[in-house]
Amino acid sequence: MKKTLLYLTSFLLSFICAQAGRVTGTVKNQKGEMLPYASVFVKGTTIGTTTSSQGSYFLDLIPGTYTITCQYIGYTKVEKTVTVPASGSVTLNFELSIQQTTMKEVVVRANAEDPAYEIIRNAIRKKKDYVAPLDSFTCEAYIKTLVKTRKLPKKVFGQKIEEEDRKEMGVDSVGKGIIHLSESLTKIAFKKPGKIKLEVLSGRESGSGGYGFNFPTFINFYNNNVNVFTAQLNPRGFISPIADAALNYYAYKYLGSFWEDGKEINQIQVIARRNYEPLFNGTINITEGDWRIHSLELTLTKKSQLEILDTMRIKQIHLPISKDVWQTKDQVVYFTFNILGIDAVGNFLNVYNKYEVAPSFNKRYFNNVVIKYDTAVNKKSKAYWDSIRPVPLELEEVKDYKIKDSMMHYRRDSVWTKAYTDSMRKKQGKITVMKVLYGGFTRYNYNPKSPVWFTWKPLLQQVSYNTVEGLVLNAEATIQRSFPKIKQQVSFTPHVRYGFSNQHFNAWASLQWWKREFTWDQDGGTTSRTVWGLAGGKRVSQFNQDNPITPLMNSVYTLFDRRNYMKIYENYFGRISWNKRFDNDLRITADVLYEDRIPIDNTTDFSIFKDKDKVFTPNYPYEKIPAQFIQHQALIASISAQFQPGQRYIQYPNNKVAIGSKYPTFAVSYKKGIDKVLGSDVDFDKWTFSIWDNMNFKLRGEMKYRFSIGGFINDSKVPIQDYQHFNGNQLIFASRYLNSFQLAPYYANSTTESFYAVGHLEHHFNGFLTNKIPLFKKLNWHLVGGGNAFYVNKDNNYVEVFGGIENIFKLLRVDVVASYLNGQKGQVGLRIGLGGLLGGAIQLPQ
Incomplete structure (x- = not known):
């Protein structure tokens, strides 16, 4: 059918x-x-x-x-x-022919203002009428995306680009060719105030069964702050040439005027007053009398604080779609970039057609699904595309579609043949000693009915050292089996650990089963994911389950500075967990943990650098307990929920994906220590409530915060492992921002009190202020500042404030931190971490 x-x-x-x-x-x-x-x-x-x-x-x-x-x-x-x-x-x-402009007759006076300024002032006064002139409308957008390389390096991150990979990418021997080509047709619907919905009717991507780039690039210069694609290009946005405060940022030059359809058009040159501000350069044409944008051609460069890309040029033409309403008709965004030796150019073309200025929508049309894909979005025929495409393909584009689509069909038709599977297995290469020790490897069986993956974690990356176990060797591997028909997966991960000094061998394993469900309804459908987990064996754990210090950092400080900050204990354990995530981003987790907790003590005093004034501390939180804890058992049940209201979604043909909300995320958790069951020696009740969010203030930067409150309702029997620990950090390397205290001790403030409060706040200026400093603005380094605090009572509280620089080499962040412990001045320290365009996207291990 x-x-x-x-x-x-x-x-x-x-x-x-x-x-x-x-x-x-x-x-x-x-x-x-x-x-x-x-x-x-x-x-x-x-x-x-x-x-x-x-x-x-x-x-x-x-x-x-x-x-x-x-x-x-x-x-x-x-x-x-x-x-x-x-x-x-x-x-x-x-x-x-070149537009011939005529200059208005002006009276020349000393210090006379250029006529462009009065035109711009008029455009600024009128722009509020044009930012959203219609109560509602619909239109169609044809979107074509093209990216071509001009040069490719021989290696990227040390990995050679093989000739076979170049051919698959569609580039020649020197690295020139089309690496991405896609087109789509999207219906856009808008209704005040701020309701929007995109219906992707069709999409295709050269050499792929994907949907291509389907989202129109709405660039509205009537807004004060102009967003171009993603905030990664500049989280502050860019200042429109007709923003309310534009005259503080731009100089203007009147180039003359010309006439079209009986209407005079003023041509204005836009000149950024300062470099390294989020400003455009170029030309904007404004109609005389009603002061609308007629057309524009504006450019951004690295001196505009453009990130990732080297240059971007935006061209727009606006046309009347009714008597008094103009909208964007065509828009082209050209860009260039040169990253890691990959020199490329490209463009995004948007052609807007079929405007309807008085559409009718059913009551449920605008809902939380803001982007919806047609169920046959990528199944359109060549005849269909030839019939709807408003822009003819170039010869190189026709060739790219033909060659890459043919390769895709060949791969698809032969994908599970014996020759194909044998070839792909062979392509995975041999398992070498270097892969076992350092590189790691993954193997896949290439069986579509029962796919299996095996992943080996390299041994040398898991080697560590501590004063309890001495040299520690870990081994870990994961085998995963998928069941495509029922959309379920199972994974099994065994671990082994051996300490050469205390000669203890620990082994444990985890088993996970997860299932994804999709149910159609009148709003498109709902999705959910369920994960069950089972784990057990004998392991080594930190007293603080948040693991405030990594084994690698502890090894470095132990060997080179005789500081053994990490405190650990052994435990036989069993755990069963359940996690459910709904498409509204509601997440519910339940967990039951049993531990037989065994104390372990230091067995070695070795370090590379000796210092008679430095003595290793005992292997327990000596700041809170006077001696090593006594072996005991603990049975603990916990439940938590996390929710971000107002979630918006992308509705794909077979699933639904949450894409965020303007509201913060809320989380609540409850943990119960169960006494006298399975020999358990704990009895406590502990709760926590948290709220966090990121708030983008555009030109003034981005604020991030996380606040929590909690406490013990019942603290009858609380071993040190179950205290409320505040994640400290005594290393020069920064710990997790918004989840730790950069100068606080690891265990000195741990508590079992009935109430505590925690706050983390930091503001990323993203170039605000530093773009006034000559060296900083050229390097594109940014200021960051804020504070962290917790309060238990007047005798147990902590505050730290910090200021620093981030986006150093796009990767690093350096802070100076000052702390106050229990109302007394603590210390001042330096912390080096990850922050900026690339560093901010890297997640530290939890």
Whole structure:
């Protein structure tokens, strides 16, 4: 039935196309040079297209006579009349001349202001009427994304790019070629106040069964702060040339005016007053009298605080879609980047058509699903794409689709043949001694009915040293089996650990089973994921279950500075856990843990550098307990929930994905120590409530916070392992931001009190202030500041404040921290961590 529908759709599309005539042609300037992405449309309508990168275009129209308008920024608009035949095509070429502007007659006075400033002031006063001129509208956006490499390095991160990989990418021997090509058609619906929905009707990606890049790049210069793609390009956004405070940031020059359709258009040069501010340079054209944006061409560079990309150029043409309403008709974003030797260029083309200014929506149309994919989004035929594509493909694009799609179909058709599976298994390479010791490896059986993965964690990356076990060797591997028909997976991970000094051998294992469920409903569908876990054996644990210090850092400080900060104990344990995550991002976790806790003491005094004034401390939280704890058993049950209200989603054909909310995340947990069951010696009740969020203030930076309160309702029997610990840090390397205290001791403030409060707050200025400092603005280093605190009572409290620099080499962050313990001045220290464009995206191990 599905194939029949596809054939019927293709037939209908072919029939419709047969009833339309086609207007084809090229757009050139007077020198005969092709004009890429010029706007071509039917006068008086929103039906139109743009030229390709080689200046060619086509329009499919029903038979009749039309006035076709051709427009390009910097050139005079041209209109031509054409009669479209009932079948076949008609050629209509355009030659555009450079826009001739005339200067207004002005009276020259000493210190006279350029006429551009008054025009810009008028545009600023009127922009509130144009930022969202319609109560609601719908339109369609054709989106084409193209990325081409100009050069590729021989190696990336030390890994050689093999010739076979170059061919699969579609580049030649020197690394030139198309590495990404996609197109899509998306319906956009808007309704005040701020309701938006995108329906991705179709999408394709060259050489892939994916959907391509489907989201229109809404760049609204009527907003004070302009977002371009993602906040990663600049979390502060960019200041519009007609922002409320634009005259503080920009200089303007009047270039003259020209006339179109009886309306005078003023051409203004936009000049950033300062480098290393989030500012544009280029040209903006403003209509006389009503002061709208007619068109623009604006550029961003590294001196605009642009991250990742080297340059970005934005071109927009606005057209009237009704008597008093103008909207963006065409938009092209050109970009270049050179990262790790990968030199590339690309563009994002958006063509907006079929505007409807008074649509009707059903009551449930605007919901928390903001992006919805059609169930057949990537199953459209070539005939379909040829019928809806407003911009003709270039020869290299046609070739790219043909070659890569053929390769994709070949791989798909042969994917599970014996030759294919044998080839892929062989491609995984041999298991070498270096992979076992340092590199690690993964092996896959390439069986679609019962896929199995085996992953080995390299031995040398798990070697550590401590004063209890001496040299520690760990080994870990995971085997995972998937059940595609029932959408379930099972994984088994055994661990072994041996300490050469105390000669203790520990072994434990974990088993996980998870299932993903998807249920259709009238809003599209709901998804959920359930994970069951079972673990047990004999292991080594830190007294603070949050693991405030990593084995690697403890090894470095123990061997080189005679500091044994990590405190550990052995335990026979068994754990069963259950986790449920719903598509509204509600997460519920339940857990039952049994531990037979065994004390272990220091067995070695070895360190590389000896210092008679430094003595290793005992292997227990000596700040809170006078001697090593006594072996005991603990049975602990816990339950927690986490929720972020107002969650928004992307609805894919077969699942639903949460993409965030404007509200903070809330979490609550409860932990119960159960006495006299299975020999348990603990009896306590402990609760915690937390709230956290990131708040982007654009030009003024981004604030992140996390606040928690909690305490013990019952503290009858609380071993040191179950105290409330505040994650300290006594290393020069920063511990997890927003979850620790950079200068606090690890256990000195641990408590069993009935109430405590914890707060973490930091503000990332993202270039605000530092872009006034010559060296800092060139390096694009940013300020960060904030504080951390906890309060138990007047005798147990802690505050630290910090200020620092981040985005050093896009990776590092350095803070100076001052602490106050129990109301008394503590210490001042330096902390080095990860922060900035790349460093901020790296998650430290939990």
